[in-house]
Amino acid sequence: MTHVYGVVPSRRLGRSLGVSTIPFKTCNYSCIYCQLGRTTNMTNTRTSFYPPGEIINQVRDFVNEKGDESFDVVTVVGEGEPTLYRPLDQLAEAIRKLTFKPLVLITNGSLLFDEDLRDEISGFDIVMPTLDAYDQESFRCINRPLGKLEYEEVYEGLVDFSRKFDGELWLEVMLVKGYNDDEESLMLLKERISRVKTERVYINVPARPPAEDGVKIPDIATLKLARELLGATSIENMPVSNFLSRESDAESTVIEIIKRHPMSQEDIESLLRSRFGPGSAEVFFEKLSSRGDVERCEYVGKIFYRYRSIL
Ligand code: SF4
Known part of the structure; x- marks a missing residue:
């Protein structure tokens, strides 16, 4: 299993060295807009899918071969929800010894109420959770979470974590036409976001092929309104740099990237x-x-x- 991929250009982070901790499409959501398709391994159980040493060795090999000037950040992300992996603290500690570059976690934010997870990710520099829904119904329609996940518990976990976390929290809102982009939904999202202690708010749109037909990008006027109401930046308006790969042949190069990023x-x-x-x-x-x-x-x-x- 290849755990390190990229370097991938990220509009928010620059050149991102991706570290994947979980098997393909392992998640506790099955978002209608997911660029990896429908979730095939739906779970809410945090576990060591792979030994930490296996992942850390691959990061070490990359840094030794390419040097850490080839990337701007190390991002724990991947083919599903990375917080389902444990122990994230061991990974963070080991990566810290390999590079001074900022360590970032991209997450759907669903498990931030979990005290063990909070401890494990306390050493990250930036945590980037998603908040697309404003109530249980919109949560069910957009994110399609595993049955036992309740919107209020997930949301309160995010609010509480944001106030206690020492690093930076950058919130992302995925807007989907007809689901959460009308003015009433945006006002409800604004209210929800107001309780989260966040350094930045980003608006994203389903720019790559979504899991479900019928998922569409909101209109330009709607995105403008959303930016104003939510005090947010549009990810689509930000410049993007180039991909970089360590694979030795063209096919593996592309496969290792599209596994995480169409x-x-x-x-x-x-x-x-x-x-x-x-x-x-x-x-x-x-x-x-x-x-x-x-x-x-x-x-x-x-x-x-x-x-x-x-x-
Ligand atoms: S978008 Fe993220 S949270 Fe949603 S189903 Fe895909 S991997 Fe899971």
Whole structure:
């Protein structure tokens, strides 16, 4: 299992070295907008999916080979919900010894009420939770959580964590047309966000192929209103840098990235050109499309490639 991927360009973080801690599509939500498709391993149990040493060794190998000037941050993220992994504190401690770069956790925020998890992530520099819903019904419709998760418990966990956490908390709101982008929903989100102690609020939109048909990007005027009401920055308006990979062949390079991050055909072409020089893109895309674990799809007028589990 490859746990380290990228470096991936992140609009918010710059060049992000991704560290994946969990098996593909392991999550306690199945968000309608998820760019990895529907959740195939729905669980709420935190466990050591892999020995910490296995993950840490791969981070060490990357840093030894590429040096830590090749990335701006180390981001614990991945193919599902990374806080389902334990022990995150051992990972954080070991990564700290390998690089001084900021350590970031991207999470759906569902388990921040859990005291053990809070202790484990107290050493991260930045925690980036998501808050898309404003009540149980919107939570059920957008995030489709595992049955026992209640909106109020999740939300209060986020509020409480935000007030106790010593690092920075950057909140992300995914806006989906017709679900949480009307003025009433935005006002309710504003009220919810007002109790969270957050350094930054970002608005995101489903810019890559979503899990469900019918998920759409809100209108430009709606996004403007949302930015004003929520005091937020739009992620889509931020510049993006280039992908970097350590894999030795073109196919593995693309597979290791799209497992966590679907890529448009244009992005793949540009990555392969910069990494391997000019070559026959047509043959490459034919080969990629013929794999059983890769899905080619059209979304917002572009061709995307994303990974899918064949288990
Ligand atoms: S978007 Fe994140 S939280 Fe939602 S289903 Fe996908 S991996 Fe899970």
